Amino acid sequence: MKVFFRSIRAEISFVIVITGILIGTGVGFFIYRSTINKAIDSARSRIETTMAFVKASRDYVRSTLRPKVDELLAAGCTSQDFILEAQSSSFFTASIFTRVNQEIPDMQLRQVAVKPLNPKDKPNETELWIIAYLKSKNLKEFEGITLHRGKEYFIKAFSVIPKKGCLRCHGKVEDMPVAVRNLYNPKEDPNWPVGQVNGAVLVYVPFDKVMEQARIDGIVNGGLVGGVFILMSGIILLILNFRVFKPIDALRDRAEKISKGEIEQPIPYQSENEIGKLAKAIERMRVSLKKVMDMIG
Template identity: 25%
Template sequence: MLKDWKIATKLNILLVFISAIIVVLSSLFLAILLRHNSEEVIAEKALVLIETMSSIRNYTSTQVNPKLASRLETDPEFLPQTVPAYSAREVFEDFRNQGDYRDFFYKEATLNPTNTRDKADDFETQVIKKFRENPNLEQDSGFRSFAGGDVFYIARPLSVSKESCLRCHSTPQAAPKSQLATYGRENGFGWKLNEIVGVKMISVPANRILQNAQKLQSSVTSILVVCLLIAIVLINAFMKITVTKPLTKMAQLAQRISTGDLSQEFKHPFNDEMGLLAASLNRMKVSLEIAMDMLTSDSE
């Protein structure tokens, strides 16, 4: 059956096969490239958020805490608004009400926090230890697994950079009375100046990254498929004009010559391979015509 196929059919099959290979290989390459790109985009957003939370922490520590510090000794309950971590988390929750950040999560995971909700889990503990063992390490990122799926995270070390922090975290005897009344004397003490006590961690579900990558991949792949289809159409049109159509006409001319019709010749306007073939066919016709005339003369 293959020997009965026309050149155009064989060419189209070859083009489709090549196009399919290009699409498959491009999709695999794009999947890797676009996932990496999506990670970078989300990482940039996360880093901006971490820097924002750091600024909020600093503002709370330098502007809010001094104004409310005296009340920590007199109020019956501890004022969480004086704690930088509380301010950062509250502001971040407001960020999450916006569409672009609803899938982001922020936690100041601490080894020995005053509020147990900030207690580092096993994975976060290992990240904290990594920062402690590598003082020059400024950032850590990657994926971690939960029951609901993988999560992409970015973490930065959280250290005791100001002596004012030690008021609440050095010893129970130095802590404000309202803090002891609210949280007790067991947690959040023993911190030291410049010690890494936790991490600021922002995480986002991995499917968010995959969805972004898949959307871009689908768009790019669709554009690639359309471009390849246009290329196939253009190649077919070019082959029809420059190869198939001239070959068909030369085949028809050769058929007439074989039956003795020497009245026509094939004219090709280009000096390409088809032009050389046409010239050869015309020379063959002329030679055959001369030979026929010579035979006719000899017979007379």
């Protein structure tokens, strides 16, 4: 068997350093994850409040405002056949959120869809992946930390499933209200699939500073704990060096001299601990050996 250490002192020192590194790494990772989890819980709470507003706004437009405006349009109150500001749940919600965002600037609302009328609502690569994921897994929501425009964000997304009434504006171009056609000038039929995930409402919360702080906290606190452990272990090792290792080295040297015939000098022992008892045993061996040598001589 290969021997890696030639002394107990080196072996213990190695174990202390490795243990300190492992403890520091473990503590650092725990603090890193705890910091992120706390930030996620905080962001999730804020997003859920925001999404409650978004859902309520979209539902209000669909169930109350849009039907009322339809009645007014049918009564001939205006020559327009569609009033975007009042009948589009997405436009209404985005407009309100823009004003709210002035008070809460660290959140971003995105309402995206496959083949949207408004080019601004075209999903980016990350959003396309989220929509595809929601659709393939038949999920209503998704959350996670992702990279967006070079920065880290915590994203929570809710699936958008078109209903039959959505086809008025998102079906065929020829069936769209004139006001919608004139505003967006669509080149092809959107033909949103009814009953299937075709988009998502997403809220972005900046997370790059949180991630950076989590990494710093993890490294600093992990290094501190690991360093304290190594320091305390070093103090213990220093005590062991004076109380154990050096006395053992001295006894080893005396035992080697005795084995070479140097038996005149007595071995001093002052303690009653294990090392003191070992010194007494070696001293008895020296005395016995000296008596034998004297008898022979």
